[in-house]
Amino acid sequence: MTIDGVILKGVGGLYTVLTGDGEQIPCRARGVFRHRNQKPLSGDKCLISLSGDGTGRLEQLLPRRNELVRPPVCNIDAMLLVASESIPRSDTYLIDRLTAVAAHQGIDVLISVNKLDLSDEDRLLRIYSDIFPVFPTSAITGEGIGALTRAIAGKTVVFTGNSGVGKSSLLNALVPGMTLPTGEVSRHLGRGRHTTRHVELFPLAGGCVAVDTPGFSALDTAGDIPKEKLDSCFVDFRPFLGECRFSGCRHNHVMGCAVEAAADDGKISRARYENYLRILQGTASP
Ligand SMILES: Nc1nc2c(ncn2[C@@H]2O[C@H](COP(=O)(O)OP(=O)(O)OP(=O)(O)O)[C@@H](O)[C@H]2O)c(=O)[nH]1
Ligand SMILES: [Mg+2]
Ligand SMILES: [Zn+2]
Structure with a gap:
């Protein structure tokens, strides 16, 4: 049996x-x-x-619903992208590569702008809050942790984002009993030559959180997305796809391109459009 x-x-x-x-x-x-x-x-x-x-x-x-290569984990409901305005200031290029990977795999994106206690800049909020649910948080003061807890309840969620933004600190704040190493300790462990790199899921209120080993957080396989699919992996571009003058337009400064026009008009974020072009340079040809 x-x-x-x-x-x-x-x-x-x-x-x-x-x-x-x-x-x-x-x-x-x-x-x-x-x-x-x-x-x-x-x-x-x-x-x-x-x-x-x-x-x-x-x-x-049993058959997989989706699968990430880095970190190696599957059947994910949502990706929580942790970012920060300061120490370190998150680069939108990494964020946009990650959101594209998630869209390509059919995984919902949530963004936490962490370290709210250190900065009240709204750069990330302005770019992303119309596209994804954004949660301003502080793992130190506990601000925003309740809203984030409710948002991930019952889901299997993978935490990603650049080193030092506070992924482990947030997990410690979100999951009762969790004591992941944070700060310099975590980076020290991550660099150890013999550190086993694996992902562990922790059961949490009907779902799970996925925790990767320190130093293995830079999930990025955006280069694996086929060129012709990349535009639709930018979910905010979707209303404009099919409106370009030429079919098969890749939106790289082609005449009559509706996506570039939308970026010029402020209907889509200029930063997102430029990151799209950067990723397009590195994607696989069909
Ligand atoms: N002020 C402030 N510091 C924070 C906050 N969240 C985390 N930190 C600090 O930022 C440093 C890095 O936090 P970590 O949780 O280790 O970051 P991480 O994203 O897990 O980093 P890696 O494991 O290297 O990928 C630690 O010194 C934390 O104490 C926050 O909300 N506010
Ligand atoms: Mg960590
Ligand atoms: Zn176009």
């Missing part, structure tokens, strides 16, 4: 599977996974059989 569950983490071939009863069962995978070159991921829905001694065996992986 098999029961179903979700893989929370896998380290050295040992997988921790969360069952419907909330139990965590350590499981080894059947050899068939290795032979098929099938790598179980954190987030995989699976079937396991119980061995009677409290351990189990991973029998089958």
